[in-house]
Amino acid sequence: MSVGSTSSGSTVGETSPAAGGWREGGPNGRREWVDGVLAGLPLPGLPAVEAPGTSGGPPPGLPVRVAYETWGTLNPERSNAVLVLHALTGDSHVVGGVEPGHPTPGWWDGLIGPGLPLDPARWFVVAPNVLGGCQGTTGPWSVAPDGRPWGARFPRISVRDQVAAEVLLADALGIDAWAAVVGGSMGGMRALEWAVSLPDRVKSLLVLAAPAASTAEQIALASAQLHAIRLDPVAGMGVARRIAHLSYRSEPELTARFGRERQADGRFAVESYLDHHAEKLIRRFDPESYVVLTEAMNGHDVGLGRGGVRAALARVTARTIVAGIDSDRLYPLPQQAEIADGVGVDLRVVKSDFGHDGFLIEVEQVGALVAELLADLPA
Numbered sequence: 001m002s003v004g005s006t007s008s009g010s011t012v013g014e015t016s017p018a019a020g021g022w023r024e025g026g027p028n029g030r031r032e033w034v035d036g037v038l039a040g041l042p043l044p045g046l047p048a049v050e051a052p053g054t055s056g057g058p059p060p061g062l063p064v065r066v067a068y069e070t071w072g073t074l075n076p077e078r079s080n081a082v083l084v085l086h087a088l089t090g091d092s093h094v095v096g097g098v099e100p101g102h103p104t105p106g107w108w109d110g111l112i113g114p115g116l117p118l119d120p121a122r123w124f125v126v127a128p129n130v131l132g133g134c135q136g137t138t139g140p141w142s143v144a145p146d147g148r149p150w151g152a153r154f155p156r157i158s159v160r161d162q163v164a165a166e167v168l169l170a171d172a173l174g175i176d177a178w179a180a181v182v183g184g185s186m187g188g189m190r191a192l193e194w195a196v197s198l199p200d201r202v203k204s205l206l207v208l209a210a211p212a213a214s215t216a217e218q219i220a221l222a223s224a225q226l227h228a229i230r231l232d233p234v235a236g237m238g239v240a241r242r243i244a245h246l247s248y249r250s251e252p253e254l255t256a257r258f259g260r261e262r263q264a265d266g267r268f269a270v271e272s273y274l275d276h277h278a279e280k281l282i283r284r285f286d287p288e289s290y291v292v293l294t295e296a297m298n299g300h301d302v303g304l305g306r307g308g309v310r311a312a313l314a315r316v317t318a319r320t321i322v323a324g325i326d327s328d329r330l331y332p333l334p335q336q337a338e339i340a341d342g343v344g345v346d347l348r349v350v351k352s353d354f355g356h357d358g359f360l361i362e363v364e365q366v367g368a369l370v371a372e373l374l375a376d377l378p379a
């Protein structure tokens with residue numbers, strides 16, 4: 001296993017791993033990577049399933065690189081590490097900073113920093129880029145063992161494989177147990193999978209706006225997106241984002257914000273809004289990663305091979321907070337209620353007009369939950 005680092009000013013990427021440090025004083029995290037070989041989790045993984053353009057499951061011993069960002073310092077007891085897991089199109093850049101010449105927003109700005117719930121003076125915060133994504137951790141953009149990019153040949157992976165890659169990172173950093181594992185949406189799936197698969201390694205857990213298992217409706221919504229991308233990767237990802245983005249927002253919000261208003265070009269304002277989000281994603285995301293990650297979310301089921309969801313949730317020993325967004329129509333509250341009930345805690349509700357994206361927008365409420373989770377943990 002090897003460990004490397006890039007300067008915070010350069011894009012994290014396995015193709016240009018220039019050695020370097022990080023700019024002191026800015027909120028950017030330190031960007032590094034670890035290389036290793038993917039091992040299975042100690043519990044049964046997903047059965048290999050053939051999908052168009054993929055082989056079935058990662059080959060044994062798949063070499064992987066995990067690119068990640070950190071804030072703060074690991075204490076000598078190695079007891080202050082917090083794992084923050086991003087959602088579908090997120091990345092390791094949890095909070096923003098200043099890259100050369102331009103500010104870079106984070107997706108949970110307000111969560112990490114002095115005096116904030118994850119204060120780097122106290123906590124060592126680790127945010128990996130997900131396996132199968134396109135931000136430096138091994139994914140379809142990476143070079144396969146035969147020297148050619150994986151592309152559409154990238155193996156079908158599961159949320160469990162993604163967690164296995166994060167285990168490799170934890171091992172490389174010498175973190176036996178996380179003080180907390182925190183994630184929303186797809187990040188919440190991985191957070192839950194961590195606590196179920198490796199209960200001894202998760203002291204506390206925040207699962208936000210995520211299900212224990214993807215439902216028929218979630219798979220159906222995703223399946224329409226996958227079809228669009230398979231027909232035309234670039235235009236299709238735009239269509240996929242439009243479908244997905246609608247599921248990320250709430251009907252009352254769309255009505256209040258856009259109504260039936262038309263723009264000068266004749267498009268409904270809400271059409272133009274979706275067009276904008278589609279164009280933005282096309283500029284910043286890889287369609288093959290979108291497919292790989294969406295397939296992984298479709299396969300998500302913490303109970304698979306473990307006697308069902310209820311039995312799997314009974315394995316969790318972490319101090320746990322499970323929260324949902326009251327207006328979330330993608331992963332509605334009953335799904336978080338199921339997790340909370342299975343773990344034996346009360347469901348917590350984030351109030352938001354914005355639907356599923358409330359987990360990104362309501363940072364103050366999310367921050368309060370993180371602070372509560374960590375309140376009297378020794379660090």
Ligand SMILES: N[C@@H](CCO)C(=O)O
Nearest residue numbers: 087088089090185186
């Ligand atoms: N806006 C989020 C929603 C998915 O949780 C994303 O793009 O990842």
